[in-house]
Amino acid sequence: MYKKLRGSPGTVLAAAAVAQFVVALDMAVVNVALPAIRTALGFAPLDLSWVVHVYALTFGGFLLLGGRACDLYGRRRLFVLGMVVFGLCSLAGGLAQEPWELVTARAGQGIGAAAAAPAALAMLTTTFTEGPRRVRALGVWSAVNAAGGALGVLAGGLLTEYAGWRWVMLINLPIVALALVLVCVAVPSGSRPERRRERPDALGALFATAGTGLLVFGVVRTDTRGWGSPATLVTLGAAVVLLAAFTLVESRVSAPLLRLGLLRSRWVSGANLLVFLAAAGQFTAFYFVSLYLQQVLGMGAAATGAAFLPFSVGLVAGTVVATKVTAARSPRAALLPGALLAAAGLAWFSRISPDGSFLTDVLGPSLLTSVGAGLVLAPAAAAATTGVRISEAGMASGVLNSSRQLGGCVGLAALATVAAHHTGKATDPASLNSGYALGLAVSAALFLLAALVAVGVLPRRRAAVTASHSPAPTEQRLEGTGTHS
Structure with missing residues (x-):
């Protein structure tokens, strides 16, 4: 049995x-x-939000x-290191x-998650051949990622109400242990990265991480x-300067953290946008619907978590x-x-009422929104890794995970501010409902913009990228060569 599992895709x-499940779970379970x-x-009161913010x-x-390090030092090595750090910090x-x-x-x-998440995705894209096999693998990965986020709300509510808040952290330990056992069985410990002699781009890493x-x-x-x-303007201005410096450095080093030419692929750049x-x-929808259920409809933590089960089912479907x-x-x-x-589901969500209920205001739009979001997740991951070289699998994975994380963080902060400004100092259910509805309407607009990107940026066929973005003769694309390093 062990021999059959070893090296098995x-x-x-x-x-x-x-x-990916435990990383996604941890982003939602604490809320x-x-x-x-x-x-x-x-x-x-003002410090409590940092329990969520510092993770982001x-x-x-x-x-x-983390994405580039797994290319240079080994995907298995970074995966194990990231999972161990994640588990110890959960404890x-x-x-x-x-x-x-x-x-x-x-x-x-x-x-820990920043090391493990891109390494996990890179292992998938270097294991499965570009095409139907990889699409199916990324479909499973995306479904689990989506389920982790949705089930995190349910798990957080149940654990908090019936086991105590500490278990929202301790629940990670058996999941991390399972991931470590699986990767140690599946990926040979002796494998090495293709570019192990290259020095890491230390200056680029400093600018990228700080920016x-x-x-x-x-x-x-x-x-x-x-x-x-x-304070906000200075902080964001400093971030822009550092990221501009990062771009300049990446254009001049031999082993960049992010090869700028990678973004010239319409698949990669379009998928990440x-x-x-x-x-x-999606992150904003989770936030506003959770608040609507608790602050307007008066549901408890466990009931709020259970209300997200249809969302989980729709995402997987x-x-x-x-x-x-x-x-x-x-x-x-x-x-x-x-x-x-x-977009249609979130527009429906924006019609929530202070006198509503789960059946009339939440169930229908939850299913519509979640099925739509599920249709986006797996294809986006497949598009973002199409035509990418094996030696840059971690790089592409890091960029994709960064796009998702930054999109969720920036979108949530921006729309939470919009909703709060609309509500003002009022705390009655009707005023809160109005602010949440506005946030959900803007979320619908964001998915409409995503649809425009799909039409205007992404090529119609996969062949368009393999012809225009072919790698150098000495490089291999991600075509299932079994490189698990």
């Missing part, structure tokens, strides 16, 4: 899927537990570095006795500082359909209808 897929965490550890800050800031967070201990543990989780981190930091602080405050917009819309459509035709064939369907 199915086991590689299982390891990558489990890792519902925040009130209990505040009471237990004595967080100040370190995860988003280190993704590009530290579950045992935290002071606010600073929990915040530090969450920062460590973000760093992305400042961008996330500036955006997440807008809930207290405001977009027009001097689409993922940025879709993540902004949409991903299954998208996988079949993409394998038979091209990513664009599923991306366009998926973005339009999600």
Whole structure:
């Protein structure tokens, strides 16, 4: 049995899927537990949000570095390192006795996730041949990723209400252990990266991490500082300068963290722009619907989590359909209808009422939105890795994960500010409902923009990229050579 599993593509897929599940789960599972965490550890009201923000800050800031490091030092090695760090920090967070201990543990989780997530996706794209086999693998990966985010809300509510808030951190430990066992079985320990002699782009890593981190930091602080405050403007301005310096450095080094030529592919650049917009819309929808259920309809934590089950089912169903459509035709064939369907669902969501109910205001738009989002997830991952060289699999994976993380972070902060400004100081259900409805309407517009990207940027056929973006003769594209390093 062990020999059959060793090196098996199915086991590689299982390891990558489990890792992505726990990373996605951790982004959502803590949210519902925040009130209990505040009471237990004595967080100040303005400091509590950093339990969520610091994870986004370190995860988003280190993704590009993690993606390129797995190319240079080995995908298996970075995957194991990231999972171990993630697991140890989950344990530290579950045992935290002071606010600073929990915040530090969450920062460590973000760093671990930034190493493991791009390594997991890179292992998939180097294991499965470009075409139907890879599309099916990415379909499973995307479905698990989506389910992790949706089920995180359910798990957070149930664990907080029936087991205690510490279990929203400790639940990660058995999942991390499973991912480590699977990857150790599936991927030979002796494999080596193709470019092991190259030195890492230290200066580029510094600029990328600092610039992305400042961008996330500036955006997440807008809930207290405001977009027009001097602190926000200075932080975002510094982020722009650092990212511009990163671009300049990448154009001049021999082993860049992000080869700028990669973004000349319409598949890569178009897919990442689409993922940025879709993540902004989806993350924001989760946020506003969760608040609507609790603050307007008065549901408890466990009931709110259960209300997201139809969303999880729709995401998986949409991903299954998208996988079949993409394998038979091209990513664009599923991306366009998926973005339009999600936009329609969110427009329906924007009609929520303070006198509504789960059956009348949530169930229908949840199913429509989730099926549409599911149609987008797998094809976007397939498009973003189409025509990419094996030696740059981690780079492309890091860029894709960065687009998703930054899209969700920036979109959520921006639309939360829009909703808060619309609501003002009012706290009655009708006023809150009005602000949430506005946020959901803007989320629908973001998916409409994603549909425009699918039409205007992505090629109609896969052959368009393989002809125009062919690699150098000495490089191989990601065509299932079995390179698991």
